[in-house]
Amino acid sequence: MTLLVAEGLCKRYAAGRGVTALDGVSLHLSPGETLGLAGASGSGKSTLARVLTRLAEPDTGSIRFAGEDWLALSGAPLRRRRARMQMVFQDVLGAFNPRATVASALEDPLRIHAVVPKGERAREVAALLDRVGLPAAYAGRSIREVSGGERQRIAIARAIATHPALIVLDEAVSALDVSVREKILELLVTLQEERGIAYLFVSHDLSVLAAVAHRIAVMEAGRIVETGPTSRVIADPQSPAARALVRAVPRLVIE
């Protein structure tokens, strides 16, 4: 069964010169699969992530998610289904209420989506923290006083709190130090293996997608210009955009 099918998504931004952000994008994603969405800035990959997560509406096109017409949903039914499609962004501090504690950031989705009864929320928060490799004592800390890598772990904990079938990750590891980034990627892979979560992993860094993606779709000027198994796209890129992405990855020069 296919988890997500998008067909013919188009979106133009009216401001400025009427920029076409998405120009007929179609893609599909199976349960437990990671699709890497690669592309340079302005290629439309973040717009696509926003359209799929219903943060932006497409002008035309269709999206089926978990067997339902995803674009037909609105109001309370859409809010309920959002539990099944979560997001993690690059700027994690911006994604949290800055006055929130770690506990309140994790309790919100548990409460909103009634994941566990009220009396069990504290225990569930501790379990989520443990699952992403943070001590339970972190619950009382302010979101602002934890490190960038820890904050990204909390964002992941918040995303998995509602047992999603799909998590859209938009440059989720791009701002992290390399050693921290590797740990976060390992965590994401482990969570996928345990829970069968599908990821749509947006990144301009092909080395990140090479680590975690089963398939890669390359975007340029609002279109998917190439798609295929990760190893094929990297070893034998067909489009100029994919070739540029492959060439751009810095290699450690050891003579």
Next chain:
Amino acid sequence: MTALCEIRGLSVAYPGASVPALDGIDLDIRAGERLAVIGESGSGKSTLACALAGLLPDGARVEGGMRWAAGSPPRPGRDLGFVFQDPAASLNPVLTIGEQVGEGARRHLGLSRRQALSLAVEMLEKVRLPDPGKVAKAFPHQLSGGQRQRVAIAAALAAKPGMLIADEATSALDMVVQAEIVALLDDLVRAAGMTLLFITHDIALASGFADRVAIFRKGALVETGPTRTVLAAPAAAYTKTLIASHRDLATPPLIHEAAP
């Protein structure tokens, strides 16, 4: 090569911070070299850049110091160019690109407004912006991030400084643009015989073109040496970790199986 700057026992502590940002740094910057300063967040690499440029905030406690071969510290904008991570922060949104690129040269080289504008167009061409005459009349918001970073480089180099500090100058850019900007910096610095201090968290990026590397961690200089030597035979455990955690397209993937 002679030392352009001898840094000896340099420590910097910011007010209210429990640990120093830099702790007893000894490092020579050699004239004409491309020196990569490599470190993760909190390593002190940006503090070193600010100390060299005389841009440390008021209240920072400084011990030890820097001896410049010229006898006096470089004048920012004249002897020393600076390119930051976020070009939007260093460009003035209400001035045209031409005015900003020419501004330093006008002030430091005593050029007229017309001469400065013509130099600006020449610099914009040097950083390979298409249609430099048109770009000179544009405002920062009309350009992409990569184009703005080219403008910032043009502005930093306009007064023909002997040294350029690039502080994470490509980290906010996508990889394709990053590769272009690094190649551009490398070409310009070589052509002008400038000294380049390239500050980055990315050891692989530095390995492609730096003559020497200096590895920083938590305010300390962990290891320094010729790029080739340090990468082939790292002495410090931390350098080994940095090299081991580098990931490129040849690194085995973390996923174990083909698509489900």
